[in-house]
Amino acid sequence: MTTSDPTRELPKSWDPAEHEGRLYQGWVDAGYFTADATSDRPAFSIVIPPPNVNGSLHMGHAYEHVLMDALARRRRMQGYEVLWLPGMDHAAIAMQTMVERKLAGEGLTRDDLGREAFIERVWTEKAEIGDNIGTQMRRLGDSVDWSRERFTMDDGLSRAVQTVFKQMFDDGLIYRAERLVNWSPVLKTAISDIEVSYADVEGELVSFRYGSLDDAEPHIVVATTRLETMLGDTAIAVHPEDERYAHLIGTELEHPFSDRKIPVIADDYVDPEFGSGAVKITPAHDPNDFAIGQRHNLPMPTIMDDEARIADTGTPFDGMDRFEARVKVREALAEQGRIVKEVRPYLHSVGHSERTGEPIEPRLSMQWWVKVETLAKAAGDAVRNGDTVIHPTSMEPRWFGWVDSMYDWCISRQLWWGHRIPIWYGPDGEVVCVGPDDEVPEGYVQDTDVLDTWFSSGLWPFSTMGWPDKSADLEKFYPTSVLVTGYDILFFWVARMMMFGTYVGPELGEGNKVPFHNLFLHGLVRDEHGRKMSKSKGNGIDPLDWVERFGADALRFTLARGANPGSDISVGEDHAQSSRNFATKLFNATKFAMMNGAVTGELPDRTALTEVDRWILDRLEQVRAEADAGYESYEFSKACEALYHFAWDEVCDWYLELAKVQYAENDEARSRSTSLVLGTVLDSLLRLLHPVMPFVSEVLWTALTGRPSVVVAEWPQRSDAPGDASAAQHIDDLQRLITEVRRFRSDQGLKPGQRVAAEIDGLDTAGLAPSRAYLDSLARLEPAGETFAATATIDVRLSATTVTVRIDTSGTVDVAAERKRLTKDLAAAEKELAGTTAKLGNDQFLSKAPDHVVAKIRERQQVATEEVDRLGAALDALSGS
Numbered sequence: 113m114t115t116s117d118p119t120r121e122l123p124k125s126w127d128p129a130e131h132e133g134r135l136y137q138g139w140v141d142a143g144y145f146t147a148d149a150t151s152d153r154p155a156f157s158i159v160i161p162p163p164n165v166n167g168s169l170h171m172g173h174a175y176e177h178v179l180m181d182a183l184a185r186r187r188r189m190q191g192y193e194v195l196w197l198p199g200m201d202h203a204a205i206a207m208q209t210m211v212e213r214k215l216a217g218e219g220l221t222r223d224d225l226g227r228e229a230f231i232e233r234v235w236t237e238k239a240e241i242g243d244n245i246g247t248q249m250r251r252l253g254d255s256v257d258w259s260r261e262r263f264t265m266d267d268g269l270s271r272a273v274q275t276v277f278k279q280m281f282d283d284g285l286i287y288r289a290e291r292l293v294n295w296s297p298v299l300k301t302a303i304s305d306i307e308v309s310y311a312d313v314e315g316e317l318v319s320f321r322y323g324s325l326d327d328a329e330p331h332i333v334v335a336t337t338r339l340e341t342m343l344g345d346t347a348i349a350v351h352p353e354d355e356r357y358a359h360l361i362g363t364e365l366e367h368p369f370s371d372r373k374i375p376v377i378a379d380d381y382v383d384p385e386f387g388s389g390a391v392k393i394t395p396a397h398d399p400n401d402f403a404i405g406q407r408h409n410l411p412m413p414t415i416m417d418d419e420a421r422i423a424d425t426g427t428p429f430d431g432m433d434r435f436e437a438r439v440k441v442r443e444a445l446a447e448q449g450r451i452v453k454e455v456r457p458y459l460h461s462v463g464h465s466e467r468t469g470e471p472i473e474p475r476l477s478m479q480w481w482v483k484v485e486t487l488a489k490a491a492g493d494a495v496r497n498g499d500t501v502i503h504p505t506s507m508e509p510r511w512f513g514w515v516d517s518m519y520d521w522c523i524s525r526q527l528w529w530g531h532r533i534p535i536w537y538g539p540d541g542e543v544v545c546v547g548p549d550d551e552v553p554e555g556y557v558q559d560t561d562v563l564d565t566w567f568s569s570g571l572w573p574f575s576t577m578g579w580p581d582k583s584a585d586l587e588k589f590y591p592t593s594v595l596v597t598g599y600d601i602l603f604f605w606v607a608r609m610m611m612f613g614t615y616v617g618p619e620l621g622e623g624n625k626v627p628f629h630n631l632f633l634h635g636l637v638r639d640e641h642g643r644k645m646s647k648s649k650g651n652g653i654d655p656l657d658w659v660e661r662f663g664a665d666a667l668r669f670t671l672a673r674g675a676n677p678g679s680d681i682s683v684g685e686d687h688a689q690s691s692r693n694f695a696t697k698l699f700n701a702t703k704f705a706m707m708n709g710a711v712t713g714e715l716p717d718r719t720a721l722t723e724v725d726r727w728i729l730d731r732l733e734q735v736r737a738e739a740d741a742g743y744e745s746y747e748f749s750k751a752c753e754a755l756y757h758f759a760w761d762e763v764c765d766w767y768l769e770l771a772k773v774q775y776a777e778n779d780e781a782r783s784r785s786t787s788l789v790l791g792t793v794l795d796s797l798l799r800l801l802h803p804v805m806p807f808v809s810e811v812l813w814t815a816l817t818g819r820p821s822v823v824v825a826e827w828p829q830r831s832d833a834p835g836d837a838s839a840a841q842h843i844d845d846l847q848r849l850i851t852e853v854r855r856f857r858s859d860q861g862l863k864p865g866q867r868v869a870a871e872i873d874g875l876d877t878a879g880l881a882p883s884r885a886y887l888d889s890l891a892r893l894e895p896a897g898e899t900f901a902a903t904a905t906i907d908v909r910l911s912a913t914t915v916t917v918r919i920d921t922s923g924t925v926d927v928a929a930e931r932k933r934l935t936k937d938l939a940a941a942e943k944e945l946a947g948t949t950a951k952l953g954n955d956q957f958l959s960k961a962p963d964h965v966v967a968k969i970r971e972r973q974q975v976a977t978e979e980v981d982r983l984g985a986a987l988d989a990l991s992g993s
Contacts, residue, residue: 122706122815126699128663132807136250144188144823145255147195149584156192157589158184159573160256161597161605162264164203165238166210169248171637171645171683172598174655178668179634179675179748180596181254182803186743187593188255189799189827195589196255197576199262200245202238204530204565205299205307209467211237211529227528234529248656253664253806255823260585262576264568265531271548272575273531273568276616278547281535285483286523290412292402293522295475297420297434298468301526302479304564306604308463308472317458318442319388321450322348322374323365330360332376333452334392337460339445340437343425344415345374347393349404352378354389368448369427369441377408396476414476418526434473480524480533480561484611488518491610499626500610503746504677507599507633514603515610523564530562570608573627574616586620594630599678602633632746633678637671640684658688665805666691672804673756675748694756695808698801701764702794702812708775709783710791712817720781722774723839724886725789728767730840731758732793733831739800748804755801763793766847773889791816796828838879845910846883852908853891853917859933860904860921864892871896874915896920904930907982909975914982931987938983945976 123130139145147157158180163173184196211234212222222230242263249256262269280286293302315337323331332348348365350357357376364373381404382391395405395412405412417423420434428444429437445451463472492515494500495508502508524533534546536556546552568575573592577585591613597606613627638644639651646652658667669691674681702710718726735758742751767790774786794816802809802822813822862868870893875881888894902918948969951957958966 122699122703122811126663126696126808128665128695128807129660131811132251132253132659132664135807135810136253139255139821139823140258142821144821145194145196145257146259147193147257147585147589149193149588151193151588153191153193155195155589155593156184156187157195157197157592158594158596159197159576159592160199161595161601162199162201162262162569162572163245164206165200165242165245165263166203166207168244169252169655171653171655174252174667175637175671175675175681176596176598176634177249177252177254178671178804179632179746181252181668181806182672182743182748183594183596184255185803185806185823186827188823189802189825191826193588194255195257195260195585197260197262198246198249198254198256198258199572199576200242200264201565201569202263202265202530204525204527204562205301205303205467207234207238208527208529209299222528230528251656251659251664253668255806260576264565264572268578269568269571269575270531272571272579273563274534274546274548275580276571276612277534277563277567278545278550280482280615281545285487286480287483288478288480290476290478291481291520291522292396292399292474293477293479294463295418295420295473295477296465296468296470297416297418297473298465298470299527300418302477302522302524303465303467303472304522304566304604306566306601307466309466310461310463312459313462313471315458315460315462316442316455318445318451318455319453320445321452322368322392325449330363330365332357332360332365332390333388334390335387336392337458338397338438339441340422340429340434341394341397341415342392342441343369343422343427343429343437344394344396344413345392346372346395346405346410346412347375347377347408348390349377349379349382349393350390351382351384352380354382354384357390368445368450369429370425375410377404377410379404379407397474399474402474402476412476416473416475420473479522480535480559482521482523484518484520487611487615488515488607490614491515491607494610494614494626500628501630503630503632507602507678510599511602511607515607518607521564521608523567524561525564526560527562530565531568533559533561533563535559566604566608569605570612573609573613574620579616579620590620591624591626592628594632595628596632596634599633599635606631634675635678635680638680638682640682640686642680642682653683662688662692663695663807665695665808668804668806669694669752672748673752675746676750677746694760695805697760697764698798698805698808699812701759701768702798702816704768705790705794706816708771708790709787710794710816711787712791712795713788715788715792716785718833718836721785721789722782723836723842723882724767724770724774725785726836726839727843728762728793729789729831729833730835731762732796733833733835736796736800736828737830743803752804755797759797759801763797766843767793769890770886773886776889777885798822799825799828841911842879842883845878845912846880846886848910849880849908849915849917850887850890852906853887853893856904856906856919856930856933857892859929861929862892862921867892867894869894869896869900869920871900871902871918872915873918874910874913877913878910878915879912880910880915893917893919905986907986909978909982914978934983934987938980938987941976941979941983945973945980948973948976 160180161176163169180196184194188194215221225233277286294305294308296303317335317337318339319333319335321331321333334348336342350361360376361378362376364375367374381400393401393404393410395402395410396414415422415425416434422429422432422437429440432440464470465472492512495502495511502511536544536546536552536558538553538556544553544556574586574590577583577590579586609627614625617624617626636644643649643651655667666688670683670687674683735754738754739751742748742754771786771790775783798809798813799822810822875884900920901922903921904919906917908915951969952973
C-alpha cells in the first residue's frame with residue numbers, strides 16, 4: 113500500500129501561478145516529452161499546425177493546442193512512444209509585410225537594402241521574436257518535444273522543398289503559364305485564396321452603351337461596377353438563344369476609347385434574364401471572363417501594372433490609379449452620351465487582402481503552377497479507401513467537393529522572403545530546375561519569385577522528420593497518427609498535405625500512402641453570444657490573459673469541455689470562472705481526503721466493502737469508460753462532462769460526505785477500507801483529468817500517491833469487478849430520500865446544522881435499514897425519543913416502496929410554508945393525473961398510439977394516483993397537527 117503523507121502540506125488554496133511554470137520546466141528537464149525513435153513502444157505522433165513565426169497564439173490556437181495536448185498526454189500514459197512535434201511557419205507575406213512596415217518607419221524600402229540585405233534583416237527580426245509563441249505554448253502546458261522543433265525555412269526543410277519541387281517539375285506536374293490570379297497591388301504579388309476575405313461594398317452599377325448612339329443602329333447596353341476594366345474589354349457576350357441579339361452575334365462594335373473593335377459572341381454562361389442580357393468581357397481582370405476568353409480564344413490584354421495603375425491602353429487614362437480611372441471613365445462615357453441610366457448604388461461582394469486591407473485585383477500574370485488533377489484524385493481516394501479517416505464523417509462531402517473539383521494551384525509569389533523557386537535561366541533562354549545536390553550551371557540566373565507558404569507547409573508531416581533522407585523518426589513516427597486542425601483550412605492546408613503525402617508516399621515504403629491516419633477537424637471558437645471573434649468586433653480573448661487570471665487548467669478545461677468534432681464552441685468569462693472553481697473544488701476535495709487518511713494501494717475484497725464503497729467504485733468504472741470513449745472518438749466534451757459531474761456531483765457532494773460517516777464508526781478495518789477506496793477514486797479521477805488539466809492533477813496526484821509524476825503514470829485500466837446493481841439502486845434511493853428531507857428542512861428554514869428527531873417507516877422494505885446512519889448524518893436527523901411527537905410527515909417514493917419520515921419539529925416548523933409546498937405538489941400531481949386519464953380515455957388516441965407509449969402513460973397515471981393519495985394524506989396530517 114502506498115500511503116500519502118498527511119503532514120506533507122498542500123498550500124492553503126489552489127494558486128496556479130505558484131505551480132505552473134515550475135512544473136512545466138520540471139517535465140521538460142525530466143525528458144517526459146522527448147520521443148525515443150528507437151523504443152519498442154507503439155508510436156503515436158502529431159505534428160503541430162505551424163503558427164506564423166511573427167504572430168502570437170489567439171484563442172483558436174489555444175483551442176487546437178489543448179486538444180492536441182490532451183491526445184498526446186493520454187497516449188503517453190497509455191504506454192505509447194509519443195512524438196508531438198512543434199514548429200513555426202516562415203509566413204512569407206506576413207513577415208515581409210511586417211519588416212517592410214518597420215523599414216518604412218526608418219524611411220527605407222526593401223529596394224534600398226537590396227534582396228540579400230533585406231532577407232538578412234528578416235532573419236534578424238525572426239531571431240528577436242522567434243520564441244514568443246514557444247513561450248506561450250509553455251504557458252499553456254503543451255507537452256511538445258522541444259528537441260525536435262522545426263522551422264519551415266531551416267536547412268532540412270529547405271532541402272525537402274527543393275527535392276519535391278524538382279521531382280514534380282521533372283514529372284511534368286509543375287509548369288509556368290500566364291493565368292488569372294488574386295493580385296495585391298500593395299504587396300505587388302499574387303496571393304492565395306485563403307488570404308482573401310470578402311465583404312459587401314456599396315459600389316455603383318453603371319450601364320453604358322457599346323456601338324451606335326442611334327437606337328436604330330447596332331448597339332448593346334452592358335452594366336458593371338468596375339467601369340475601369342472596360343478599357344480591357346475584348347468582347348461582348350450574349351446568350352446564344354437570346355432573340356434580341358441574334359442579329360448582332362458575329363458582328364463587331366467600336367470601343368469608345370480606342371480603334372479596337374469588340375466582337376459580339378454567344379456563350380451559355382450569360383443569363384438573358386439578368387440586366388440587359390449582355391455582359392462585357394475583360395478576360396485579364398475577371399475569373400468568369402477569363403474562362404469565356406479561353407473558350408472563344410479572345411485577346412487578353414492586361415490593362416493595369418503591378419500597383420493597379422492603368423497602363424498600356426493608349427488612352428488618356430494611362431497612369432491613373434484604378435479608382436481614379438473608374439470615375440474618369442464614367443465622366444468620359446457620359447460626355448459621349450453612353451451612360452444610359454442614372455448611376456445607382458449597388459451592394460456587391462469584393463475580395464480584400466487580409467494582410468493589407470485593399471481590394472484585390474484579378475489579374476492575368478505569368479506564374480508557376482502545380483498540375484493538381486492526379487494529385488487531387490489521390491488525396492480524394494485516400495479518404496474513400498479509408499487510409500485517412502475524417503472526424504466527423506459529416507465533413508467528407510466538403511472534402512470531396514474540393515478535391516474532386518480542384519483547379520491548378522498557383523505556387524509563385526512576387527516576394528523576397530521565402531523559399532526561392534529553384535529554377536535557373538541560361539543566357540540563351542535555357543531553363544533548368546536545380547535540386548539540393550545539383551550544381552548551378554555557370555552564368556545562369558535564378559528565378560526571382562518565391563514559393564507560396566502553403567507549398568512548404570504542405571510537406572510538414574514528413575519534411576519535419578528528415579525527408580528526403582531516411583531517418584529513424586520517419587521509420588518510427590510516419591505516417592502521423594492524427595492531424596488536428598480547423599475545418600476552415602481543410603482545403604488550403606490539409607488538401608496540400610494530402611497531395612504531397614500521397615505523391616512521395618510510395619518512395620517511403622509500404623504503409624506510407626498518407627501523411628496522417630486520422631483527420632480531426634475542430635470548429636471555431638466564438639464568444640459567449642456565438643459571434644466569431646475578431647479585432648473589429650472587439651470580442652477577441654487573449655488566451656494568456658485567461659491563463660493569468662484563471663490558470664492554464666481553467667482555460668484548457670473550458671475549451672476541451674466544449675469540443676466536439678466539426679462543431680464551433682462559444683466561450684466567455686463565466687465558463688473560465690466555472691472551470692477555475694472546478695480546479696479549486698478538486699484541490700479542496702483531495703486535500704480533505706488526504707487529511708482524513710486517503711491512501712492508494714490494493715483494495716480489500718469487494719465483500720469487505722460497504723454498498724457505498726461498491727457504488728462509487730462502480731461509478732468510477734462507468735465514468736472511466738465514458739471518458740475513454742470520449743477521448744478515443746475526439747468527443748472531448750463528452751469526456752469532460754462525464755468527469756466534471758462525477759467529480760463534483762458524486763465524489764465531492766456525496767461520497768466524501770458518506771465517507772465521513774464511515775470514518776466516524778471508529779472501526780479500524782472500515783476506516784482503512786474507506787481510505788483505500790477514497791484514494792483509489794481520486795487517483796483514477798486525477799489521471800483521467802490529467803490530459804485536460806495537467807497542472808492541478810500533477811500537484812494533487814503526486815501528493816496523494818507519493819509518486820514522481822502523473823505525466824508518466826499508467827492510464828486507468830478497465831476493472832474486471834462485477835457491478836453491484838443492488839448497491840447502485842440503494843444509493844440512488846438513499847440520495848433521493850436525503851434530498852427530499854433536505855428540501856423539507858430548507859422549506860422550513862431549519863439551520864443546516866440543526867438536528868431534528870425522526871421516526872422512519874419503510875427502510876427495511878427499501879433495503880436501506882443499514883443506511884440509517886448515513887441518512888441521520890447527511891439529513892441531520894436523530895432517533896425519536898420518549899417525548900417524540902410528529903409534527904410533519906414526508907412520504908418519499910423510492911424504487912421499491914414509499915418511505916415515510918415523521919419529524920418532530922416542535923417550535924421550528926412553518927406550518928403555513930409546509931402546507932403551501934404540499935398544496936403546490938398536490939396540484940402538479942393532480943394535473944398529471946388528469947392529463948394521463950384524459951389520454952387513456954381518448955379512443956382515437958389509443959387506436960393510433962404504439963403499445964409502448966400507452967404502457968408508459970398508464971405507468972405515469974399509476975404514479976400520479978399514488979402521489980395524489982400520498983400528498984392528500986400529508987396535508988390531512990398537517991392539518992391535524
